Amino acid sequence: MITIRARNPGKRHGGERRRSRWPVIAVAAAMLIGMAPAASAAGIDGPLRWQDCESEGVPAGMQCAAIDVPADWAKPQGQKITLELARLPATEPPRRLGSVLGISSGYGIQDLTRSAADLTELRRKFDLVGYNARTTTWIAHMPQACTQPGVSLHDPRNAKELAALAAAMNEAFKECQKADTTGLFAHLDALSIARDTEAIRKALGEERLSFMASGIGGSAAAAYARLFPQRIQAMYLDGVNNQTEGWPAQRLLSLPVMQRMFTRFADWCAETPACALHGQDAEAVWRRLLRDADRHPISVTSSQYGKGKLTGWLLTSTLPLDPGPENANWLTFAAAVDKARSGDGSGFADQALFNARYSATPGAQVMSCGDDRGYTSYAQLEDFRRKARKIAPEYAGAAIDALGCTGWPLPVANPSRPLLTRGLPPFLGVGTTWFDYTSTKSFTSMIPGSVTIAYDGPGHVMYLSGKKCPIRHATRYLTDLTLPEPGTVCPTE
Template identity: 80%
Template sequence: MIKIRAVPLRRRRSGRRTWPVIAVMAAVLAATAPAASAAGIDQDDGRLAWRDCAGEGVPAQMRCASIEVPADWSRPQGQKITLDVARLPATEPARRIGSVVGISSGYGIQEPARSAADLAELRRRFDLVGFDTRTTTWIAHMPQACTQPGASLHDPRDAKDFAALAAAMSDAFEQCRKADTTGLFAHLDGLSIARDTEAIREALGEERVSFMAGGIGGTAAAAYARLFPQRIRAMYVDGVNNQVEGWPAQRLRGLPVLRGMLGRFAAWCARTPACALHGQDAEAVWLKLLRDADRHPIPVTSSSYGEGKLTGWLLTSIVPLDPGPRNADWLAVADAMDRARRGDGSGFADQALFTARHAATPGAQVMSCGDDRGYTGYAQLEDFRRKARKIAPEYAGAAIDALGCAGWPLPVANPSRPLPTRGLPPFLGVGTTWVDHTSTDSFTSMIPGSVTVPYDGPGHVMYLSGKKCPIRYATAYLTDLTLPRPGTGCPAE
């Protein structure tokens, strides 16, 4: 029996946000957490041996533990992996209700420490529990063969072009699978993470627990609701995709959001003299740049990712979604647009070439292909294109992350399909109107009695962003099971 323990990776910190969602996901996946020390071990509940946590910025009260789970839940006696768990105990233990378990938005066992100050009111009545998902183990131990891009991704011209791209990615996936010693290649899907979550609930010794799930944790939250509805006391979801509905449908839902963000960017530029495109129609500049770059790709060189070409299709993957602190990202993207239309794509080079490389890297894509992210074939892609052209024709190309799962060599472990809602309590969702309210609401609306609160501003995963209004509603719901009235919203803070 091989046991593999996750080795924490060092988080890269930066003062600016990345533009495309896929790059944000990649940065989140590089997140780490403080390691547990061997001192101060106690076993005070379930079967978790809690010990002092060691690490910079770790609250003194935070305790750490680890739990062993099967790499493949269909073979419980087979290869094992070890997941790290962290807990911040309730500050009013006499009034404690139970545990709130975070289904990771990417921060894993750092999440209780990261959100401790903002969730102080919630913590009066609850232990805050976070854990590193099995993707942390995969990132730490994936073989070198999994880190090489399998293809040069592009928007397929026809069925033959799609088949060739899928075959190249299939070969890369197979090489990655053959080199894998973790046993995780085929088991990084939301259902596997949901079963890990249930093992942690059992180890906590609680009949039912409450959950907070954000961002990429939404897929595992949906899987947990499918498998263990009776174990959910309450479920708060924040900025999640609706994997249940299917990725092409979610992409279509997101197209008006992309158009809306572009409109906001253009309006900001029109009233901001510091914008490099001030006095011009920034939206028209962007759309013309996309058309021109598809006809005449812009050669670029990146010190990190080598040489490449910017096409309009690739540029759509880095649409300016978020202004960033003090509009720094919008200032940068306006400058990059201005230079790119003059033939200098250097402002987009690092971001675009990273995105292209990440989406074609089997070790990165394996973490979502099992959740039905890829196109089933060219016919599905063409169906998406037909529908997308009616909504936002400039974004009607293949989604680059879904294209990276073309050629996935295994049956999809967690296919998109209807979610049985019997036995589930009403959920509370929060989503930002600028980015993810549409997807979050499409998920919660499947569950009778649920409510989604729109946050009218930019950002993603509001309970980890210190926003008081969403946190207030989340605290009331998780504590008293009280949902806000339908139609309730949060203004930007």
Template identity: 60%
Template sequence: MLGKLTGPAAGLTMVAALTGLTPPAAAQSGVAWRPCAGEGLPEGMECAAIKVPVDWARPRGRKVELELARLPVGEPGRRIGSVLGVPGGPGADGIEDLKHAAGDLTELRRRFDLVAYKPRNAVWRERMPASCGRPALTLSEPRDRRQYAALSATMAKGFKACRDDDRTGLFAHLDSLSVARDMDAVRQALGEKRLSLMANSYGGVPAAAYIRLFPQRIRAMYLDGVVNQTEGWPTTNLVAAGGMEAALTRFGRWCAETPACALHGQDAAEVWRELTRDADREPIPVTSEQFGEGELTGWRLRSFGFVPDPGQDGSRWLAFAASVDKARRGDGSGFAEFVLGNANVWAMPGALAMTCGDERGYTGWDQLREYRRQFREVAPSFAGASFDALGCTGWPVEVANPARPLDTRGLPPMLGVGTLEGDFPWTERFTQMVPGSVTVGYDGPGHVMYLSGKKCPIAYATAYLTELRLPAPGTVCPAE
């Protein structure tokens, strides 16, 4: 059972002996750093760029430029090395992460250069052709083998058009193994023998790929709200499903205790279930300003409609309850933009190209049907096919980074952080692969604590990355 501790320093245990009391000198960087241009940047931020192969199997072929940024170490005489941020998304820009988090990472910066980069998938997102941003269809759940085959054929056409129009060459090389090789190119450019890593959210996928390719190059790894792709996406999504069901139960209790909730005095969770069941039988017509006319099916509502995070002072749940109340009376406007938007975005070939290479799609109709059966058992209120896996149906390129067990022998113990109401199970399943690792729970809502400015998780991360110390198993940070 998780026990709450009184502070970030309580219960810290040494997990690795510190070898040598004299810190290493600054690495001899091969990067030409310069002051970053722009307004509102963290003080002292420097920028640079490196070029890496588009296709790592052809290192002398076409190159893509990756932007870098760093905040130099605050105490050069006590410098340990570089901490490289591994952003999520996929498609998030690590430089923007560093700009956002810089003020909360000042203690970590005392001993480290804080380094960020714009991954190849973020470069792709900015340069992909227009055809890659057009949805192949509005995503719906196939109900039988014939509908699944039709979905696959339509998505395949969309992928082909995107690939044919791509002039960057990146379409087929956005998998996390390619991203991990880019990360090691950054390490080499920095002149570091080993890296300390901070990965968040989908960044857990390239983090696992880096472990697979370069285990000897890892000094330490901090994992914040990450997924464990090595188990396969069906398992990853099933792990998350239990959290969604628990969040719906919490929403029901909150609504019962909150007079301002539009469903107060009713079984709010059951009202949601009834809404989705009714929408399965008779979809609700809606209009989106961006995506035009469409309909809210039960599957689309279950996939995109529920909000597990209550938000500041319950603001998100207040809006959700109001939208549910209107939708059950035939007015789905409260869900239209977000639900139809996601049903289209997750059918955009350019967005899906950033994940399909990590084996995110179903292997076929039989796997989808079995997954749907398992989902009904784990989270009946959200049962159905996984939208992200559906989008990758029809992926035309061999999967470069399939899910498979990870060899963790010889790795340093790692630190994870996850919200008990959300991503803790994801992160813990990752850290459990590495002997001696610990995952700290955060007793509140949210996702990616070091980007949210949460002081307790950041303090643990700083102690771990600086001194290679981990908190005691079962440590929980109180909500801030």
């Protein structure tokens, strides 16, 4: 029996070495890195041994622990990994109602640390618990063989091109799997994460738990609801994906959102002299750039990712969904479009080439391929394109984040399929009208009696953004199971 302990995310020296040899995954992981010191591991069914966290910058009173779980839940006595946990105990113990656990697909301790001040009211009656998912162990111990892109991603124009792309990714995945010593390559799917979550519930000693999930954690939330519906007291979903309907269906839902976002950008540009496209039809300029770049790709050089070519398909992956502080993202984007239409793609080079490399890197894609993310055939891709062309012709190409899972060498552990909702309580969802409301709504609509609040503005994950209106509704729901009225909208803060 082997126990692999995840690298302490609070220690920076190991991270520096990894960043220097693999910027692709490190850049993505840097958005997730949290703080949790190593702590004594407890047995799955035994009590957790909580102790004061050792890392700097954590909220006052935060406690840490750890739990060992199987790398492969089908072999409970086999190879183990250690999951790190943190909790903020209820501040009014006599009124304590239980625990709220964040269902994580990444560094959940960072989420708890970042949001602690905004969840003060919720913490009065609940212990708030977060954990770093098994993907953090994977990132910390990933072999070098898993860090190299398997192919130069492009939008396949025919079945032969897709087959060649799949063959290259298949070979890269197999090399990654061969070098893996963690035992996790085949077990990073949401069902495995859900079973980890259930082990934590048992270790907490709670008969039922309330949950919070955000972003791609929606896959793990759906998996937990599928496996352990009787253990859910309440489920708050904040800007989540809906894996149960399949990744292509979710992409189709996002296309109108992308179109509306660009219309907002164009309207802002028409009213803003500082916009590089001011006085022009920004939407027409963008569509022309995409068409021209597909016909004649723009050669670029990135200081981080080397040389590459920008096609219109690749440029669509650079679309900013948030204007940023003082519209900085929109200003930068407009300047990049203006330069690119004259043949200078430098404004897009770093982001576009990063997107292409990251989505073709086996070590990154392995964290979602088991959840049915890739295209299984050219017929499926063409079916997606036909539907996409009716919605948004300029964005009808293959989804870049799904292409990298094409060629996945193992059976899909967690196929997309309808969620059986019997025994589930009503869920509460929150999503931004500029980005993730549609995907969150598609999830909550499956569960009778559920409600999704629309936050009328940009952003992603409202409780991490400190938005008072969504947090107020979430606190009320998690505390006494009171849902807002259907159609509730939170104004921009």
